[in-house]
Amino acid sequence: MAAARPVGPGFFPLDEELGLLPGSLSPQFQDHLTRLAAWMPFERAAEMLAVLTGVQVSEATTRRQTYTAEAAYEAVQAAQVAAPEEPAPPVRADKLVLSADGAMVPRVAWAVGRSQNAGHRRGASGSGSGRSAVYAPVLLLAPE
Amino acid sequence: MTDETESTWRTLSEEVLSGLKEWRQAHPRATLREIEEAVMERMSRLSARMIQDLALGSATTEWSSQPLDERPRCPHCGTALQARGKRSRHLQSTGGHDLQLQRSYGSCPTCGAGLFPPG
Numbered sequence: 125m126a127a128a129r130p131v132g133p134g135f136f137p138l139d140e141e142l143g144l145l146p147g148s149l150s151p152q153f154q155d156h157l158t159r160l161a162a163w164m165p166f167e168r169a170a171e172m173l174a175v176l177t178g179v180q181v182s183e184a185t186t187r188r189q190t191y192t193a194e195a196a197y198e199a200v201q202a203a204q205v206a207a208p209e210e211p212a213p214p215v216r217a218d219k220l221v222l223s224a225d226g227a228m229v230p231r232v233a234w235a236v237g238r239s240q241n242a243g244h245r246r247g248a249s250g251s252g253s254g255r256s257a258v259y260a261p262v263l264l265l266a267p268e
Numbered sequence: 269m270t271d272e273t274e275s276t277w278r279t280l281s282e283e284v285l286s287g288l289k290e291w292r293q294a295h296p297r298a299t300l301r302e303i304e305e306a307v308m309e310r311m312s313r314l315s316a317r318m319i320q321d322l323a324l325g326s327a328t329t330e331w332s333s334q335p336l337d338e339r340p341r342c343p344h345c346g347t348a349l350q351a352r353g354k355r356s357r358h359l360q361s362t363g364g365h366d367l368q369l370q371r372s373y374g375s376c377p378t379c380g381a382g383l384f385p386p387g
Contacts (some may be wrong), residue, residue, distance in 0.1 A: 134352055135381070137340035138328045138371040150319075150361040178312070178364035 147189055153179045154189060161190040273321045280317055284310045312363025320367045329371045330354075342376035349374035 145154055156177060160169035166186040174180050181189075291306050292298070298306070331339050332351030339348040351374045359367045375381065 134355075134373040134375055135340070135342070135349055136355070136357075136371060136373045137331060137349070138323075138326060138369065139357070141326060141328045142323055142369075144357075144359070148358065148360055150359045150367060153360060174364075177362070179360045180364055181360075 146192065147185070149179065149181065149189070153177060154193070157181060157186060158190050158193040161186050166190065269321070269325055273325075277314075277318060277321070280314050284314050309363060313365055315362045316365035316367060319361055320369065323367070323369060324371070329369075332372045332374070340374070342379060342381055344381045345376060345379040347376050347378040350377045 143151055145151060147154060149157065153173070156179075157169060157173050160172050163169075164172070167183040169190075170181050170183050170186045173186075287310055288307060292303075295302065295306075327334075328340065331349075336348045339351075341347065342349060351372055354370055354372055356368055356370045359369065361367045
């Protein structure tokens, strides 16, 4: 049996050219809405968009458009993962420079015990402030 | 950009300027926040109109009268599209103002992509 002919609402070449997305917002405000909805509940994101830009959308629209953007982003990521990776050009170096460095990471006192495997403590944990610090040695390698 | 568009922009710009002058005279003790809101409200109306007109200033807005070899192509089989009329789309833009985009649409005469379902 032959496949059915594809049907749809027609082609809108201008929409393609302008990069329009489905929905009732211009691309800039769809972007704003999606970013807000990534940080807060959909209803709050819709409220914030209205306060900041004057653009009004419902909670349902916010949810739908955020999920659509999420799916599109996942598709982009999947395509990037599936794409054959180009081999990195070989690094040619006569010398290799080694450098030791460290980072001070402030931690609250109760968490220090768990973090001691990652580095060694520098200084005593101040019982007054309840804070201490972890000194994490880092080895940096760079071809010269 | 057509002369008509340019004339519309000029008129709208003058309305914004005169409107703001009048508003300031009516609100001599306005706070900076109120001034910002008054300016942004009027400017966003002008911005939305400019965005709409610039978007519609493309040859792709109305392609039905173009020769076949210059028309947009079917994304599936590459045949020149057959025009099926015009449709409007409304989008919210700056300040919540409406953009109205009336543009040609079409379908593919070879593979049928983009045709409305029968019935």
